[in-house]
Amino acid sequence: MWPIFDYxxxxxxxxxxxxxxxxxxxxxxxxxxxxxLRVLVGVKRVIDYAVxxxxxxxxxxxxxxxxxxxxNPFCEIAMEEAVRLKEKKLAKEIIAVSCGPAQAQETIRTAxxxxxxxxxxxxxxxxxxxxxxxxxxxMTAALLDWPQATFASEVTKENDHLKVVREIDGxxxxxxxxxxxxxxxxxxxxxPRYATLPNIMKAKKKKIAKHKAADFGVDLTPTLxxxxxxxxxxxxxxxxxxxxxxxxAKLKDSGVV
Amino acid sequence: xxALLGSALxxxxxxxxxxxxxxxxxxxxxxxxxxxxxxxxxxxxxxxxVDMERVSDEVDVCxxxxxxxxxxxxxxxxxxxxxxxxxxxxxxLEKATEVGLHTLSGACLEPHALDELIPDWKxxxxxxxxxxxxxxxxxxxxxxxxxxxxxxxxxxxxxxNYVVRLGNFVRWLGEQAEELEVEVYPGCPVTEVLxxxxxxxxxxxxxxxxxxxxxAPKDSFERGMEFHSKVVIxxxxxxxxxxxxxxxxxxxRKNCEPQTYAIGxxxxxxxxxxxxxxxxxxxxxxxxLDRMTYGGSFIYHLGEGEPLVAxxxxxxxxxxxPYISPFKEFQRWKHHPAVKPTFEGGKRxxxxxxxxxxxxxxxxxxxxxxxxxxxGCSPGFMNVPxxxxxxxxMKSGMICAEAIFDKLTDENLQSETQGVFVDDYEQRMKxxxxxxxxKSVRNVRPSxxxxxxxxxxxxxxxxxxxxxxGKEPWTFSHGGADYKRLKPASECTPIEYPKPDxxxxxxxxxxxxxxxxxxxxxxxxxxxxxxxxxxxxxxxxIYDGPEQRFCPAGVYEYVPMEDGKTMRLQINAQNCxxxxxxxxxxxxxxxxxxxxxxxxxxxxxxx
Numbered sequence: 001m002w003p004i005f006d007y008x009x010x011x012x013x014x015x016x017x018x019x020x021x022x023x024x025x026x027x028x029x030x031x032x033x034x035x036x037l038r039v040l041v042g043v044k045r046v047i048d049y050a051v052x053x054x055x056x057x058x059x060x061x062x063x064x065x066x067x068x069x070x071x072n073p074f075c076e077i078a079m080e081e082a083v084r085l086k087e088k089k090l091a092k093e094i095i096a097v098s099c100g101p102a103q104a105q106e107t108i109r110t111a112x113x114x115x116x117x118x119x120x121x122x123x124x125x126x127x128x129x130x131x132x133x134x135x136x137x138x139m140t141a142a143l144l145d146w147p148q149a150t151f152a153s154e155v156t157k158e159n160d161h162l163k164v165v166r167e168i169d170g171x172x173x174x175x176x177x178x179x180x181x182x183x184x185x186x187x188x189x190x191x192p193r194y195a196t197l198p199n200i201m202k203a204k205k206k207k208i209a210k211h212k213a214a215d216f217g218v219d220l221t222p223t224l225x226x227x228x229x230x231x232x233x234x235x236x237x238x239x240x241x242x243x244x245x246x247x248x249a250k251l252k253d254s255g256v257v
Numbered sequence: 258x259x260a261l262l263g264s265a266l267x268x269x270x271x272x273x274x275x276x277x278x279x280x281x282x283x284x285x286x287x288x289x290x291x292x293x294x295x296x297x298x299x300x301x302x303x304x305x306x307v308d309m310e311r312v313s314d315e316v317d318v319c320x321x322x323x324x325x326x327x328x329x330x331x332x333x334x335x336x337x338x339x340x341x342x343x344x345x346x347x348x349x350l351e352k353a354t355e356v357g358l359h360t361l362s363g364a365c366l367e368p369h370a371l372d373e374l375i376p377d378w379k380x381x382x383x384x385x386x387x388x389x390x391x392x393x394x395x396x397x398x399x400x401x402x403x404x405x406x407x408x409x410x411x412x413x414x415x416x417x418n419y420v421v422r423l424g425n426f427v428r429w430l431g432e433q434a435e436e437l438e439v440e441v442y443p444g445c446p447v448t449e450v451l452x453x454x455x456x457x458x459x460x461x462x463x464x465x466x467x468x469x470x471x472x473a474p475k476d477s478f479e480r481g482m483e484f485h486s487k488v489v490i491x492x493x494x495x496x497x498x499x500x501x502x503x504x505x506x507x508x509x510r511k512n513c514e515p516q517t518y519a520i521g522x523x524x525x526x527x528x529x530x531x532x533x534x535x536x537x538x539x540x541x542x543x544x545x546l547d548r549m550t551y552g553g554s555f556i557y558h559l560g561e562g563e564p565l566v567a568x569x570x571x572x573x574x575x576x577x578x579p580y581i582s583p584f585k586e587f588q589r590w591k592h593h594p595a596v597k598p599t600f601e602g603g604k605r606x607x608x609x610x611x612x613x614x615x616x617x618x619x620x621x622x623x624x625x626x627x628x629x630x631x632x633g634c635s636p637g638f639m640n641v642p643x644x645x646x647x648x649x650x651m652k653s654g655m656i657c658a659e660a661i662f663d664k665l666t667d668e669n670l671q672s673e674t675q676g677v678f679v680d681d682y683e684q685r686m687k688x689x690x691x692x693x694x695x696k697s698v699r700n701v702r703p704s705x706x707x708x709x710x711x712x713x714x715x716x717x718x719x720x721x722x723x724x725x726x727g728k729e730p731w732t733f734s735h736g737g738a739d740y741k742r743l744k745p746a747s748e749c750t751p752i753e754y755p756k757p758d759x760x761x762x763x764x765x766x767x768x769x770x771x772x773x774x775x776x777x778x779x780x781x782x783x784x785x786x787x788x789x790x791x792x793x794x795x796x797x798x799i800y801d802g803p804e805q806r807f808c809p810a811g812v813y814e815y816v817p818m819e820d821g822k823t824m825r826l827q828i829n830a831q832n833c834x835x836x837x838x839x840x841x842x843x844x845x846x847x848x849x850x851x852x853x854x855x856x857x858x859x860x861x862x863x864x
Contacts, residue, residue: 050775051860054606057527057563066425068358068773068860194466194855197445197482198312 037091039082041116042136043075043098045107059228071107073192076114078185080192081155083115090157093117099124105208112203113195119208124220141182148182149175153189287818287825289789291472292781294448294851303473311462313483316348316440318661319461320490321447321499323351324360325423325647326633327492328430328439329374330654335437337662345665347439348484350463352446352835352852356431359835361523361611361864362423362647363555363567365389365415365538369690370651375433383429387420387560390536395595396715397544402595405715411723412642412698415538420557422567422863423647446852450499450506450629451483457676458628460485461499466854470779487677488661489629492654495612496837497635498851509623509631515738516616516637517702519552520838522587522809523569523610523864524768528603535560540644545590548710550576551702552583554590555644556599566599571644573615573705574739574807574842578749582806583838584610585754588762592755600761608771609864610809610836615641618699619735624683625660628676632657638691642701642718649691656685697727703735743844746801769810773860774834776853782830783853784812784839791847792826800844802826807842810834834859 047053048068056063071079085091096111097120098104108119141148149164153172156163166173167186177183195203213220241247251257290296298304318334320327331347338345353359366385371378378385392415395402407414431441449462460483467478491500496518504510535558542553551573559565570587591600614620614637621638624631632653639646660682664670672678686692704717721729757763776783786792796802797815804813810832815824835858840850 048773048775048860051773052771066357066428066862068355068862070354191477193477194479196466196479197442197463200442201314 038093039091040095040097041079041082043096043107043111044072045069045100045104046072055229055231061229071110074185076192077189079111079114080190101125108208109203110195112206113199118206121208122211122213124213137182137184146180146182147177149177150184151186152183153186286790290786292785295785307474311480311483313485316346316484316486318347318488319484319486320349320492321461322492323349323356323431323441324492324494325427326650326654328434329651330490330632330658331434331439332437333655333658334662335439343666349439349441350445350447351443353858354444354856356443357424357428358860359858360424360427361609361861363557364421364423365418365557366421367418367645367648370648374655384425385419385421387536389415389418389538393539395541397541397593399544420559424861425863444855446855448852453675455674457674458489459676461489464852464855468780472781487665490657491629491631491635492633493635495614495634496841500635507626513622514619514735516614516620517735517739518574518612518841519571519615520574520583521569521571521611521613522584524605525607526566526600526603526605528564528566528599530564532599533564534558542711545586548712551705575742577742577744579743579746579800579803580749580751584765584809588757589755591761597761607864608768609859609861610834612837612841614639615702617641618695625679627674627678630657630679630682638695640695640698642698652691656689657682660685700733703733706736740842740844740846743800745799765811769832772834776831776857780854782828783851784828784830785849785851787847791845793824795845797824804839807838809836
């Protein structure tokens with residue numbers, strides 16, 4: 001299951017795609033009303049969003065070799081939220097974690113440069129892109145049996161709870177979650193800061209602990225097999241029509257109506 | 258008007274290049290430029306409360322640019338430091354977020370410099386997998402191709418060379434540098450050169466972040482960092498923006514001709530395996546260019562497993578017809594009956610472009626000055642008829658490193674200036690094989706400027722170069738800077754380019770998408786104009802807006818304003834692929850390319 005844990009109360013903030021921006025907070029509320037949370041943020045190295053994705057010739061996946069990678073933008077947002085909690089003195093320590101190949105350490109270094117205090121790298125070989133599955137936060141909550149507040153656009157602390165404004169299809173929903181809980185970050189939660197060079201240089205001195213999944217007794221045998229990956233179908237040219245009657249006629253002809 | 262601007266700009270001294278001289282903001286011309294290099298922040302009220310202090314750090318040698326030259330210099334410095342048991346802190350600053358991401362070249366690499374720098378490159382896994390096996394040079398007419406012989410001794414003879422993906426090679430060089438404990442910082446564009454009071458170079462400053470599109474500071478604003486060093490090595494590649502400032506501020510070009518350039522556009526194709534011949538190198542000249550426009554193509558077949566072919570077109574920027582579009586020439590060239598079969602059934606997977614220098618021997622500026630040195634394609638050591646510059650760039654980096662090392666470890670060093678003047682770097686270059694090589698080919702490119710045009714060059718190379726190897730006692734001049742060569746649009750004929758067929762040839766915007774380029778939208782455009790009114794009045798008015806055509810990324814567009822009558826220039830800075838062509842070819846020399854905020858630029862993969 002989950003490593004490390006006896007961490008009392010947690011909140012995890014995760015991105016609303018399958019990437020993990022997991023933020024766990026530990027509350028020592030007995031001593032202060034002001035919680036001293038320890039925050040764990042998951043960060044993931046993915047193909048840069050501006051790069052054109054190319055499917056491998058054998059359709060087994062997408063090309064990742066040599067392609068520009070960056071921290072998933074939602075992970076940056078989750079990281080930023082954690083740093084803001086620390087600046088508001090609600091969080092005491094921020095730990096960045098990433099499960100991925102050796103290069104995931106670069107992503108952890110960026111998180112360290114943004115303000116994380118230390119990092120954890122779980123070495124997992126194999127492909128890693130943002131599959132847009134929107135499941136990591138929810139699965140984490142289920143495994144830990146914690147409440148969850150997803151697609152957060154605002155997070156505020158109120159006594160022992162977190163008040164979270166969620167972006168849903170119908171508008172905005174405000175929920176109250178007790179700690180520990182899982183929160184997933186949405187685009188409008190904040191605008192992440194830059195990892196500036198002085199901070200990058202300081203981050204080199206921060207520690208990254210390295211682990212393998214086996215260290216935690218986690219079995220990585222896949223339970224899903226990817227059968228194939230294909231390009232989306234090429235968009236067909238549209239047709240212009242002169243009048244509504246013509247439009248209806250064409251729709252009828254093609255059997256759509 | 259342009260001459261006045263020109264002489265007024267030349268009159269600047271240590272002032273940052275490009276302080277705005279004309280402050281008129283004609284109501285008709287919308288404001289375009291908001292960058293602080295044109296509109297200084299110390300006069301801007303929005304910046305009055307902002308703390309402009311910068312963190313600084315001391316290093317021994319700071320290198321700007323992690324390309325073949327910069328990394329070779331870094332590696333050589335550390336090799337020497339290790340051999341002689343000395344401590345040397347070497348730092349490399351690179352604007353791309355990963356080493357190799359902004360690298361673009363053909364490329365056919367001559368291993369001469371690499372053999373000297375890292376003799377065991379093969380054991381170390383250098384990505385040089387494709388020795389050249391076949392070499393072709395063809396003159397194209399509209400329908401046919403005429404093979405021209407490549408005799409050994411002619412510059413484009415390629416035996417012993419390798420077809421490489423230079424981006425991958427540069428990435429590997431970066432790994433070698435890091436193994437030697439060079440500190441490489443990608444994602445750190447350098448925006449400023451810093452000077453001591455005595456005028457010598459003190460160091461550099463990296464880019465600020467968090468400035469909005471309107472030029473005002475955002476909440477996320479943070480100042481860049483300063484690096485102070487004994488020597489700064491400027492290795493920005495062709496037409497670096499810092500080098501441009503140095504040439505002006507320190508008058509480094511007083512004894513050489515202006516640099517001349519070409520633009521190189523490149524695509525990477527996955528071809529039908531039946532068409533794939535690993536190790537085959539082909540160059541063409543002639544069609545679709547007329548004999549008075551310098552240019553040609555390359556087709557390099559890579560042999561790294563996949564059926565990849567690197568193909569590209571190079572066009573001299575001394576062309577005179579403002580209606581020429583290098584991108585469209587490239588696209589239509591692919592349809593030539595001798596070229597098309599290679600690409601039929603294939604898939605284009607990458608695109609990019611970069612300017613390259615062609616001035617060679619006649620255009621080499623002063624290479625060293627107090628506190629700094631210039632290496633690589635920045636001063637420009639490309640061997641034009643050989644179409645290779647990487648080996649010379651690497652060697653210049655190595656020679657510079659050796660000169661700097663000897664200077665810095667000299668216990669009796671008495672420097673007159675705070676920034677160290679490595680005065681023997683230039684002499685060492687003159688004594689090297691690089692100098693001999695580019696001197697021997699110095700007359701080939703300028704031989705183009707005769708009424709015989711292309712045929713003059715072919716004749717000159719075939720006769721004089723083959724016989725005399727550059728020992729002829731005369732040196733042709735290039736005849737002036739590229740930007741002066743454009744003729745007014747009224748004197749030229751527009752060119753009808755064929756429409757792309759989307760199988761072999763493509764439109765510009767889908768090509769730009771393949772470069773993976775992107776820039777954070779909310780920042781001042783890094784393509785800055787000294788005067789916002791010049792584009793419509795001059796470039797559009799006289800030359801019909803050549804930047805719309807020579808930019809390989811669709812950055813410049815003249816669009817009608819709301820009144821439907823007047824035009825305005827729209828700068829799509831997000832598309833920029835950092836090729837520098839606009840800065841070079843703008844007839845008004847009004848465009849000043851500067852580095853964008855960290856993170857922007859193309860995402861080339863092994864280009």
